[in-house]
Amino acid sequence: MKSKQSFLYLLAFVLIVIAVSEFIGIQAVKVGSVKISLLPLVFAILITMILGLSIFRKGFMKKIYSEANVGFSSKYLIFIMLPLMARYGADVAPRIEEILKVGWVFIIQEIGNLGTILLGLPIAILLGLRREAIGSTLGLGREGELAYISEKYTLDSDEGRGVLSLYIIGTLFGTLFFSIIAPIMYATGFSIEALAMASGVGSASMMTGSSSALIATAPDMEQTINSYAAASQLLTSFLGTYTMVFLAVPLQRFMYKLLVRGDK
Known part of the structure; x- marks a missing residue:
């Protein structure tokens, strides 16, 4: 009761x-x-x-x-995030032909996700993290990483606490960072399409912060920004899962064993 x-x-x-x-x-x-x-x-x-x-x-x-x-x-946090995938698909559909023409760019973008391991894991180990580093450096700690870590280790484990911590920090500070960096990059000469693509890093809050800031800067390009950002987000969530499982996880396991001796 x-x-x-x-x-x-x-x-x-x-x-x-x-x-x-x-x-x-x-x-x-x-x-x-x-x-x-x-x-x-x-x-x-x-x-x-x-x-x-x-x-x-x-x-x-x-x-x-x-x-x-x-x-x-x-x-049950992961179940709340599933409707987001349906929303991304609805945003992508109206401009699917235009997006398919530059589809290969979205695929190459996925390789950048390995940077969280190559750069983040050694720093996390240096700061004294151990198993928590596995959860906090597998990616940006968003829906895909959260699902993988929760299924493999549960969210009550050290790895789970690592990914949850990064999820919360990313939502708070990642959104602010993307809201600031997107218009700055646009002011330096980057194209609005490239920045809209870069907004879809696998985080709904970061993508929204970045795309909202871009729309505020270039309101006449609102439909293009939303479509490219949503397509990038959708593909990152989809392709990012395979990048994570087949590239990120083995790379992280190899680097972790190399950096932390004696921890299985």
Whole structure:
């Protein structure tokens, strides 16, 4: 009975946070000539992180942040992300012919995902991480990596904590970073199509932050930006799975054994 009541508290809390975040909406902050878009998703995570601090986690909030609720949330998080794939497909369809003409560029883009291992893994080991480094450097820690790590190790493992930490950090700071870097790159002369493609790194929040910033900079290219970003996102989510399984995982396993002796 207690667990059912606790779950109802969690459900009510989630709906309230979503409503508050949507009410705040997308907020644009202008820093010089750069426009930074703060999405409702960022506000939702900030609210739940702040309320999860020990000073607030008392009484009613203690029931919401119970061990059972946290375990339930981490276990079923992946199912909430599945409708995103359907949305990407709907955005890509109207401009599929134009996108197919430059399809090979999207495929080459996937090789760049190995950079998180080549650069990130040695730094993570240097900072003292061990099994957590496996989850936090396999990729950008988005839906694909989250699904793989949760299936192979579970989210309660060291690897799971690593990928979840990166997921939250990426949602908060990755979105802000892409919102800033996209218009800066456009101002230096990069084409809007190339930047729209680069927006689809496998993260819905990062893609939205980047594409929103580009649309704010070039509103007349809104349809092109959305289509290219969604196509890149869709292919990254699809092809990125195979890149991760057949290239990233073996490379990471080899490098981890090389850098951390004695840890199987």
